[in-house]
Amino acid sequence: MGPSGEPKKLISVIAASSVGTLIEWYDFYIFGSLAAVIATKFFPAGNPTLALLSTLATFAAGFVVRPFGALFFGRLGDLVGRKYTFLLTLVLMGLSTFLIGCIPSYETIGFLAPVLVLILRLLQGLALGGEYGGAATYVAEHAPVGKRGFWTSWIQTTATAGLFLSLLVIITVKNNLSAEEFADWGWRIPFWISIIMVGVSILIRLQMQESPLFAAAKKAGTVSTHPLRDSFANRYNFKFVLLALLGATMGQGVVWYTGQFYALSFLQNTLKIDVAQASQLIMIALLFATPFFVFFGWLSDQIGRKWIMLTGMLLAVICYRPLYSAMYEIGISAGNGEIQPGLLLNDFQFWKMVLLVFIQVLFVTMVYGPIAAFLVELFPTRIRYTSMSLPYHVGNGIFGGLLPAIATYLSTRAIQMNDVAIKNGVTPTYEEPYLEGLWYPIVIAGISFIIGALYIKERKNLTE
Amino acid sequence: MNQLKKYLGIVWIIVGLAAGYYLLISQAIPKFTSAQAEDRIPAIIYAFILTPLIVGSFLIFGFYALKGEYDETD
Numbered sequence: 001m002g003p004s005g006e007p008k009k010l011i012s013v014i015a016a017s018s019v020g021t022l023i024e025w026y027d028f029y030i031f032g033s034l035a036a037v038i039a040t041k042f043f044p045a046g047n048p049t050l051a052l053l054s055t056l057a058t059f060a061a062g063f064v065v066r067p068f069g070a071l072f073f074g075r076l077g078d079l080v081g082r083k084y085t086f087l088l089t090l091v092l093m094g095l096s097t098f099l100i101g102c103i104p105s106y107e108t109i110g111f112l113a114p115v116l117v118l119i120l121r122l123l124q125g126l127a128l129g130g131e132y133g134g135a136a137t138y139v140a141e142h143a144p145v146g147k148r149g150f151w152t153s154w155i156q157t158t159a160t161a162g163l164f165l166s167l168l169v170i171i172t173v174k175n176n177l178s179a180e181e182f183a184d185w186g187w188r189i190p191f192w193i194s195i196i197m198v199g200v201s202i203l204i205r206l207q208m209q210e211s212p213l214f215a216a217a218k219k220a221g222t223v224s225t226h227p228l229r230d231s232f233a234n235r236y237n238f239k240f241v242l243l244a245l246l247g248a249t250m251g252q253g254v255v256w257y258t259g260q261f262y263a264l265s266f267l268q269n270t271l272k273i274d275v276a277q278a279s280q281l282i283m284i285a286l287l288f289a290t291p292f293f294v295f296f297g298w299l300s301d302q303i304g305r306k307w308i309m310l311t312g313m314l315l316a317v318i319c320y321r322p323l324y325s326a327m328y329e330i331g332i333s334a335g336n337g338e339i340q341p342g343l344l345l346n347d348f349q350f351w352k353m354v355l356l357v358f359i360q361v362l363f364v365t366m367v368y369g370p371i372a373a374f375l376v377e378l379f380p381t382r383i384r385y386t387s388m389s390l391p392y393h394v395g396n397g398i399f400g401g402l403l404p405a406i407a408t409y410l411s412t413r414a415i416q417m418n419d420v421a422i423k424n425g426v427t428p429t430y431e432e433p434y435l436e437g438l439w440y441p442i443v444i445a446g447i448s449f450i451i452g453a454l455y456i457k458e459r460k461n462l463t464e
Numbered sequence: 465m466n467q468l469k470k471y472l473g474i475v476w477i478i479v480g481l482a483a484g485y486y487l488l489i490s491q492a493i494p495k496f497t498s499a500q501a502e503d504r505i506p507a508i509i510y511a512f513i514l515t516p517l518i519v520g521s522f523l524i525f526g527f528y529a530l531k532g533e534y535d536e537t538d
Binding site: 054057060064235239242243245246394398402405406409447451454455457 | 465468469472476479505506509513514517521522524525528529533534536
């Protein structure tokens with residue numbers, strides 16, 4: 001048995017894998033997209049900044065546990081198979097998300113509310129940690145030689161599509177309810193909708209077959225009996241795990257979260273643009289940029305994966321500050337010289353802002369489009385699920401996932417320090433305090449670029 | 465190129481140690497003792513998540529690079 005070259009079968013494999021992964025991303029991101037509302041519901045009132053930071057920290061906790069999910073479910077996937085493992089992750093994700101929508105507010109049950117949110121958020125993170133590696137491995141092991149970049153890039157679109165879907169559902173719910181109704185109970189609907197989508201996805205996935213490469217390995221008796229030991233205690237393999245993390249996924253993670261999440265947070269919290277307009281703006285940028293995931297995945301089959309990913313990182317490092325500076329200028333000019341809450345951009349400003357976000361998402365597509373194929377080809381079938389999942393989720397879950405919390409903190413701190421300096425009649429330390437948060441992705445992506453450029457060898461179109 | 469990769473191994477070890485010093489001594493510890501409650505969250509993130517991860521990864525990676533594990537002959 002080998003990888004399937006039949007386009008029809010491949011399309012059904014992609015569809016079944018992608019729908020489930022998309023829903024998992026949707027579940028994961030509605031929490032982030034609703035961070036501002038959640039902050040008021042599950043955390044004590046009185047200090048909105050602390051509540052928002054606590055919410056972002058809870059959001060980040062979901063990312064931090066992703067590597068543990070990668071280890072647990074990766075091991076399971078390498079032992080019993082890809083298909084059953086990512087069915088399990090889907091069920092876990094669906095239930096956790098649904099239950100977040102059922103938790104009573106802080107006003108009703110006190111501190112139990114944030115504790116329950118945290119527990120369910122951790123379960124979401126564990127599930128996602130197991131899902132992505134399984135889906136990417138599953139698709140790659142079905143793809144014909146020389147087309148892994150193209151086929152796995154469809155899985156890569158799901159993270160962005162999941163974010164898009166989460167924003168779409170939230171906007172739709174908001175538009176159909178009054179502001180009071182949404183703040184009171186309407187915000188729960190996006191969480192509840194998840195259970196329906198997960199149910200449909202489970203039915204689709206039950207029809208799927210096991211990956212041909214894994215099935216062949218199992219038949220031949222070459223499946224690993226100790227995937228964790230073979231992945232991380234084996235020096236030869238572990239050095240590639242480290243290289244994948246420091247030279248690729250670490251940089252890719254921060255580029256992803258800057259382009260998609262920090263951009264949204266910057267629009268809503270720094271520029272104070274109207275929430276609906278900011279979400280709409282991000283959605284349009286995502287919509288235009290999403291096809292480029294597939295383009296760069298395809299291109300990586302032709303010219304190699306390494307330099308496409310690294311070019312995306314380098315461009316991000318160079319362009320982030322000018323891009324965000326330009327975004328700030330638009331916000332200032334829309335507010336007639338100052339930042340005003342509920343700011344509405346005019347058409348010209350709106351499309352200019354869309355372009356600036358689009359450019360950032362384009363960088364994301366460069367680093368993210370080919371990365372599944374890159375990771376899959378770095379490790380052998382017998383320990384692939386475990387080995388590729390860990391660096392991916394450490395890079396994305398920890399380095400990327402912590403980005404909103406760290407960047408928001410850095411910017412807020414710089415703004416506060418400037419305010420104190422002005423109050424004391426001293427020259428402010430930071431010229432552009434709102435850009436301070438960007439140092440985190442710039443430094444991380446810069447280091448990742450250097451390591452990747454020097455140490456990664458091009459390994460495209462391998463047969464295993 | 466292999467020589468450069470090996471020498472850079474020392475740089476990665478230094479980067480790991482410097483990052484550890486910066487995150488723990490300059491960032492996390494002052495924030496733990498800060499009067500502002502919102503400083504605690506980044507302090508926890510710096511001390512218990514980023515520091516062990518970044519220091520550990522860079523030290524081992526630097527050590528491997530120094531030993532020639534990433535040489536082109538692999």
